[in-house]
Amino acid sequence: MSGMTINLCSSDEDPPANVPSGSGNDKHKKFLQRRKFLERSGYLKDKQNKRNRRKGQFKQGHGPQEQTPWRNGMRQLLPPAASPHGPNRAVAANCGSKPSASINSSASLTVTVTNTGSPGRSTKTVNIKSAATASVTSSQKPTATLPSGSATCVNPTKYLAIDCEMVGTGPKGSISQLARCSIVSYDGDVVYDKFIKPSVPVTDYRTRWSGIRQSDLAKATPFTDARKEILKMLMGKVVIGHAVHNDFKVLGYCHPAALTRDTSRIPLLNAKAGFCEREVASLKRLTKAIFNRDIQTGKRGHSSVEDAKATMELYKVVEAEWERKLVSKS
Numbered sequence: 001m002s003g004m005t006i007n008l009c010s011s012d013e014d015p016p017a018n019v020p021s022g023s024g025n026d027k028h029k030k031f032l033q034r035r036k037f038l039e040r041s042g043y044l045k046d047k048q049n050k051r052n053r054r055k056g057q058f059k060q061g062h063g064p065q066e067q068t069p070w071r072n073g074m075r076q077l078l079p080p081a082a083s084p085h086g087p088n089r090a091v092a093a094n095c096g097s098k099p100s101a102s103i104n105s106s107a108s109l110t111v112t113v114t115n116t117g118s119p120g121r122s123t124k125t126v127n128i129k130s131a132a133t134a135s136v137t138s139s140q141k142p143t144a145t146l147p148s149g150s151a152t153c154v155n156p157t158k159y160l161a162i163d164c165e166m167v168g169t170g171p172k173g174s175i176s177q178l179a180r181c182s183i184v185s186y187d188g189d190v191v192y193d194k195f196i197k198p199s200v201p202v203t204d205y206r207t208r209w210s211g212i213r214q215s216d217l218a219k220a221t222p223f224t225d226a227r228k229e230i231l232k233m234l235m236g237k238v239v240i241g242h243a244v245h246n247d248f249k250v251l252g253y254c255h256p257a258a259l260t261r262d263t264s265r266i267p268l269l270n271a272k273a274g275f276c277e278r279e280v281a282s283l284k285r286l287t288k289a290i291f292n293r294d295i296q297t298g299k300r301g302h303s304s305v306e307d308a309k310a311t312m313e314l315y316k317v318v319e320a321e322w323e324r325k326l327v328s329k330s
Helices: 023-041 050-055 128-139 223-234 244-251 267-273 283-291 304-329
Strands: 066-071 074-078 101-103 110-113 124-127 159-169 175-185 190-197 202-204 238-241 260-262
Touching (some): 159 244, 190 304, 238 244, 267 283
Antiparallel strands (some): 101 110, 159 202
16 A cells, blocks of 8 residues: 555645536546545544534634635635724634634724734734724814914904003103003903002103002002013913004013004004094094094093003904905915
């Protein structure tokens, strides 16, 4: 028997279920005869017979197995290839005593891959959900954001109107110092209004114009403290004022030009009031011409709250047109 030569099918494809007639049929019969002879002679084991081959197509507790070509008279079972439809179906392959890979289809979509070559090796986990979220986020188109002060008023909380009243210090009261500051919101609500005590002695209260009296400053907020409070409120806001550069000057502050709106220098306001566009009209005249309302009247002098509210109202009259013009220039 040692000189016997056995020819076995080594094709990578499964043997056909129906063998065609002709020379192929004769070869298959000869193959079956040789196999039976070897089985009777004990050269083939029982687990290689036809009955066990059919029985071994499925393992209890596992899904269907993918078969490899016939080798040594039997099919070998290997784990199936990954599904092309993604990780929606969990399939465990019988490769040894434990499955070598598992795909979890839970909400977290976590794929755990275990190396079966060495049980002590670490397990790698990939969170598909996190990766998917990142890809969606990165694929979104960035939203263009116009710089503050260049777009129309979509956030009224960013708009504040300010007005300050001054008193005189130094010889003959020639040096202006902050004595009162009022800030109103876009809707005209007062958000800040305090008397402020200058850091140097007052020589002229200018009551006729400022409305400030000596008694108002007796217990007023010190200038250094008030300045910190005011600048904190103005930070990052669109500040509206009438000849607002004077207010910033007494505060010792310079606000960004892109966030500053000066109603004394808006030609659209002058046009609506019937004035020359280049004219620097007073707040009192503009308010009277546009709203037919008198301000800064009476013997008590100006009120910074009244002036700040009037300034905000004037700005809102031309807000849409003026902001569009600023955007076109930028």
